[in-house]
Amino acid sequence: MIPDKNDPRWREVLLNPVDVPINNFATKMLLTRARTLAKTEPVDVKLQEAIDIAFAFFTKNQFLVADDIQSLFGPVTEAT
Amino acid sequence: MRSASIQKKLILLGTAVVAVPIIISTYIVINRIAHEKLVRAAIETENLSQAVSVSVDQWNAKLSKVIQALAENSDTKDIHKPQLTSFLVKINKIYNEFYLVFITDKNGIMVARSDNNELTDNSDRNYIQRALRGTPSTAEAVISKTKKEPAICFSSPLRDKEDKVMGVVVGCALVSDFAGSLTYLNQGRTGRILVSDERNRLIARTDNKRLETLDSQGHVFLKKEVAVFAHLNSEYLDQQDRKWIFSSNTLKNGWRILVERQELEVLEPVQYVKYISYIFSALIIFIVGSLLSVTIVKILAPLSDFTKSMAALQRGNYSHRVPAYETAEFKIMGDAFNQMAEQIEFLFEQNRDYQSRLIETNMRLENEAVDRTQQLAAASKMSALGEMMGGVAHEINTPLATIKLITGQALSDIQSGIPDIDAIVLNLQRIDGTTDRVAKIIKGLKTFSRSGEHDPMELASLQSIIEDTLVLSEDKLRKHNVDFQWEIPAETIELVCRPVEVSQILLNLITNSIDAIENHETKWVKLTVQDLGDSITIQVIDSGEGIPEELRYKIFEPFVTTKAIGKGTGIGLSISHGIARGHKGDLYVDSSQVNTCFVLTLPKNISEKVNLVG
Numbered sequence: 001m002i003p004d005k006n007d008p009r010w011r012e013v014l015l016n017p018v019d020v021p022i023n024n025f026a027t028k029m030l031l032t033r034a035r036t037l038a039k040t041e042p043v044d045v046k047l048q049e050a051i052d053i054a055f056a057f058f059t060k061n062q063f064l065v066a067d068d069i070q071s072l073f074g075p076v077t078e079a080t
Numbered sequence: 081m082r083s084a085s086i087q088k089k090l091i092l093l094g095t096a097v098v099a100v101p102i103i104i105s106t107y108i109v110i111n112r113i114a115h116e117k118l119v120r121a122a123i124e125t126e127n128l129s130q131a132v133s134v135s136v137d138q139w140n141a142k143l144s145k146v147i148q149a150l151a152e153n154s155d156t157k158d159i160h161k162p163q164l165t166s167f168l169v170k171i172n173k174i175y176n177e178f179y180l181v182f183i184t185d186k187n188g189i190m191v192a193r194s195d196n197n198e199l200t201d202n203s204d205r206n207y208i209q210r211a212l213r214g215t216p217s218t219a220e221a222v223i224s225k226t227k228k229e230p231a232i233c234f235s236s237p238l239r240d241k242e243d244k245v246m247g248v249v250v251g252c253a254l255v256s257d258f259a260g261s262l263t264y265l266n267q268g269r270t271g272r273i274l275v276s277d278e279r280n281r282l283i284a285r286t287d288n289k290r291l292e293t294l295d296s297q298g299h300v301f302l303k304k305e306v307a308v309f310a311h312l313n314s315e316y317l318d319q320q321d322r323k324w325i326f327s328s329n330t331l332k333n334g335w336r337i338l339v340e341r342q343e344l345e346v347l348e349p350v351q352y353v354k355y356i357s358y359i360f361s362a363l364i365i366f367i368v369g370s371l372l373s374v375t376i377v378k379i380l381a382p383l384s385d386f387t388k389s390m391a392a393l394q395r396g397n398y399s400h401r402v403p404a405y406e407t408a409e410f411k412i413m414g415d416a417f418n419q420m421a422e423q424i425e426f427l428f429e430q431n432r433d434y435q436s437r438l439i440e441t442n443m444r445l446e447n448e449a450v451d452r453t454q455q456l457a458a459a460s461k462m463s464a465l466g467e468m469m470g471g472v473a474h475e476i477n478t479p480l481a482t483i484k485l486i487t488g489q490a491l492s493d494i495q496s497g498i499p500d501i502d503a504i505v506l507n508l509q510r511i512d513g514t515t516d517r518v519a520k521i522i523k524g525l526k527t528f529s530r531s532g533e534h535d536p537m538e539l540a541s542l543q544s545i546i547e548d549t550l551v552l553s554e555d556k557l558r559k560h561n562v563d564f565q566w567e568i569p570a571e572t573i574e575l576v577c578r579p580v581e582v583s584q585i586l587l588n589l590i591t592n593s594i595d596a597i598e599n600h601e602t603k604w605v606k607l608t609v610q611d612l613g614d615s616i617t618i619q620v621i622d623s624g625e626g627i628p629e630e631l632r633y634k635i636f637e638p639f640v641t642t643k644a645i646g647k648g649t650g651i652g653l654s655i656s657h658g659i660a661r662g663h664k665g666d667l668y669v670d671s672s673q674v675n676t677c678f679v680l681t682l683p684k685n686i687s688e689k690v691n692l693v694g
Contacts, residue, residue: 024550024551024554025550025553025554025557025564026547026548026550026551026554029546029547029550029566029568030547032566032568033543033568033569033570034570036570037570037571037572040570049572053541053543053544053572056544057544057547060548061547061548061551063479064551064554065551
């Protein structure tokens with residue numbers, strides 16, 4: 001399940017990444033960019049921008065990169 | 081008009097060939113005639129001068145005869161005898177040459193005269209004085225007292241037996257008589273004879289001009305030109321810029337004779353000959369020129385026809401023919417020309433037919449090519465889509481299996497006779513959710529499979545476009561075990577474009593890369609993005625060795641492919657190149673890279689105009 005944008009897991013995923021298996025090149029690319037962006041100044045603004053970008057990507061491709069979503073945020077319980 | 085030029089040249093040449101010898105020979109003949117005239121005139125002049133000398137000598141000889149007659153008549157030895165006068169009258173009647181013959185004594189006093197007029201004292205006269213001094217013959221121009229007109233006196237000393245001068249015998253002749261004899265000599269000739277006495281005074285001339293006027297003493301004043309007479313002054317003649325032919329002869333008595341002839345007078349007949357010759361020459365040249373013109377124009381008329389026919393052919397009038405000629409050479413040329421024109425006309429008609437057929441065929445082929453290209457473009461796209469369908473099918477298959485499982489549970493529950501409504505509702509909700517999931521996947525595929533060329537330009541994130549493309553390429557990359565690398569700026573790059581079309585280019589480049597390195601040991605594809613401010617550059621590099629130089633530009637042409645037969649349509653890069661150009665960008669091969677590198681450049685802000693065109 002894709003967390004809400006205000007979910008603290010986004011912050012964890014982007015600022016304190018844990019080494020989890022990511023299968024899709026697109027997800028890897030997205031995370032690399034979003035994490036880099038989140039660390040730039042001003043951090044609060046850029047972090048939110050990075051979250052917006054990542055949220056949009058996962059929402060758009062939630063079924064194609066579902067396994068990556070599960071790795072990052074836990075098992076998908078229900079489709080919303 | 082080339083033939084007209086040849087005609088003119090030939091006419092001029094022919095006329096010149098005839099005219100030049102005529103002019104030269106006429107000139108030579110006229111000059112020869114003139115020369116002969118001048119030579120003849122010079123000879124005549126000399127002869128005339130001699131004749132005048134003889135004439136003057138004859139006058140002196142007449143006086144000598146008078147003196148001789150006196151000597152022979154013993155009765156007249158004494159000059160004072162009265163019968164002398166009657167003797168003189170008798171003598172003069174015999175010779176009848178002088179209008180007056182008279183004798184003076186040794187003092188110059190007249191003692192007898194043939195006209196019985198009064199005896200006068202003429203001792204002061206020079207011709208008397210000179211004769212008394214023994215000069216054999218003298219003369220002087222005076223005005224006759226009796227005749228009242230110019231006269232000349234021939235004087236000669238009268239000697240006795242001891243040869244002493246005892247008087248003077250004088251014979252007087254009128255100048256008119258004397259000049260009359262000169263005129264007689266000059267008859268039939270041009271020019272004039274001039275005679276001066278020993279004092280350089282003009283005493284006779286044959287042109288009937290007045291010689292002189294009288295002074296108070298009865299002497300003759302000579303005209304100015306006669307003043308230079310004695311000198312035969314060539315300087316005088318030159319100053320007048322006139323040419324003269326003259327011959328001077330100085331007689332024993334000191335007289336001078338000039339036969340004067342002007343060159344123009346001598347050559348006057350030649351002038352007529354000259355004019356006639358010129359007219360005759362011009363006439364001949366005109367006649368010859370006219371004959372040549374008529375002849376040459378007639379001979380060369382076919383050339384003019386050929387020139388016109390050539391011009392007609394040049395203008396495209398292939399039905400034009402030259403007429404039949406009688407002259408053998410022109411007949412051959414005319415036949416050859418007409419045959420050639422017929423062949424050209426035939427070939428032209430044939431060519432026109434071929435051309436119209438070719439145009440029709442071209443139009444048909446162009447239409448077919450457009451149709452085929454559209455079909456191939458669609459096929460190419462669908463082919464790429466098909467390759468991705470493996471991965472997508474897996475994504476769809478999983479929810480379908482879930483649906484089938486849940487459906488089976490629901491059916492089983494219903495068939496048990498004691499259906500658990502809550503469980504059935506829950507299962508149906510799961511089926512509904514899973515169906516939505518499949519629908520979204522299919523929607524994503526539909527987005528790519530449709531043509532984006534009619535989409536409006538919109539502001540889009542380049543990174544999002546790349547990520548979307550990569551999602552679609554994922555399965556193929558994984559299947560071919562290709563390592564994918566990237567260098568993309570973290571900051572979002574926004575550009576005005578048709579996202580589907582840009583995605584199509586990137587998908588095509590990535591797919592091509594994967595195919596190209598299929599059999600390579602090392603397989604990687606790298607995508608880099610550079611933000612250049614007003615534009616962006618995307619490089620798609622793979623582990624291949626690059627594009628051969630001979631294919632570097634052809635590769636963007638339709639139906640050019642390096643893939644195995646049946647694997648590639650050869651249309652993908654052509655379409656991608658067209659899309660890039662449609663975005664005011666470019667797609668090319670970067671040959672400076674060691675590996676195969678395609679570069680896509682796109683402006684960030686495309687103009688409204690392009691938007692409309694696009």
